[in-house]
Amino acid sequence: MSKRAAEDHEDGGVPLKGGERPEDAHLEDDEVGEFEDEFEDEYESEDEIIEAGVDGRPDAEREEEERAAMDVDQQTFIVGRHKLEPGQTLAPDPSTYEMLHALSTPWPCLSFDIIKDNLGNDRKTFPATMYAVAGTQADSKREKENQLMVMKFSGLSRMEREQDEEDSSDDEDEDADPILESKSIPLTSTTNRIRAYQLPASDSSRPPTTLTASMTEAGQVLIHDITPHLTSFDIPGTIITPQQNKPLSTLRMHKSEGYAVDWSPLVTTGKLVTGDNDGSIYVTTRTAGEGWTTDSRPFTGHTGSVEELQWSPSERNVFASASSDGTIKVWDVRSKSRTAALTVQVSNTDVNVMSWSRxxxxxxxxxxxxxxxxxxxxxxxxxxxSSSTPAKPTPVASFDFHKEQITSVEWHPTDDSIVAVAAGDNTLTLWDLAVELDDEESKDTGGVSGVPPQLLFVHYMEHVKECHWHPQIPGCVVGTGDTFNVFKTISV
Known part of the structure; x- marks a missing residue:
């Protein structure tokens, strides 16, 4: 998994790969900031699903001409496959979104995770609220400005519709401005990957303990307790002490940096698997005394870097690894030999990411x-x-729609046919694997040539690196890139 280059523009360095870095908007630890919500009032931003059409002036005559010629002038624009003609500009179709917001952070974030909250499951009301944690990638000359960001997004309103205006009420909450609140934990290194885990609460009157594990560019694994930071958003006057910003544990067993980390969903006391660029995988367990112990013997076998690790959602002793050697391996932690039980060649290129269906x-x-x-x-x-050649089974489904590297993939938390995919072509796509069309039906879909019928939605987003479904807000997707995007589509 490649990093974005991060050099200071002022020093004449190279900007973020293929784009510009957001301006520094450093938030102090307790500062409340507003979303840079470019989608709220205008729909001319690049960070969204887009269509190509003739640029029109806002006079009534021109608008009438556009409406009359809409079936001619508007067409679906596919990033990386279509080019704009002279005089054409990109414009979104806001009617396809139920919610769409964007926000900037002091530095871009390579990785983030969504925090489950106590606001209820299956939430469909607006404005929405959510919590997340992310790690920054500061400029290489300003590494000391890196931070672990604990965030609360609130006031996430739904898109305004014509019928909404007709039935408009004086409900101030519905028209609330999106707000970003942030608590910062100072770090001295870029966070390559971060994952959160909540320990079951022993007392129902108290919030669960929320832990994060961060894989850093320095090769360390930092474990933090961010429970006080989350609590401070909803209890005014809460003070975060310097001691609470320090990691519970700093794991130094890796000899190189890495991107792979995952918490076991079935070991309620806390169990972690981490992998590095040398191909070594370690398992770390939380002890009864609230310390942490790492198995001294790593799991080895990959001939390339370990890019992704995930525990089985159903077997507490099993995890899978994806590697730049093109394979996915399945392991059993009880194995005394520390070798993989299954090895499959899934690509002739690096396997960057994977997702195990829940x-x-x-x-x-x-x-x-x-x-x-x-x-x-x-x-x-x-x-x-005994054969040294990995097996090469046939996939259930395979898609080559994206023309750049896949940077994130995740199954929908409650629908085993829906998948979100992010790629280096600046798109975040949603797919429905349950869609099956024969040749005759495909001719009648009116779709774009070369677009699989399983493709539900294309969201354009600069340098998107990671995406996650919100587990408690059905259909809500969050992505990180040059900015954070939070959206919910009409189609999912």
């Missing part, structure tokens, strides 16, 4: 450097044999 646990999705993402049935994978 609903149908024999399904695994992978994303590779060649832009292909695929779905695999683990029941078809055979145990390793």
């Amino acid at each position: 609903q149908t646990t024999h399904l695994l999705a992978s994303g590779a450097d060649d832009g292909v993402w695929a779905v695999w049935d683990l029941r078809q994978w055979k145990p390793n044999t």
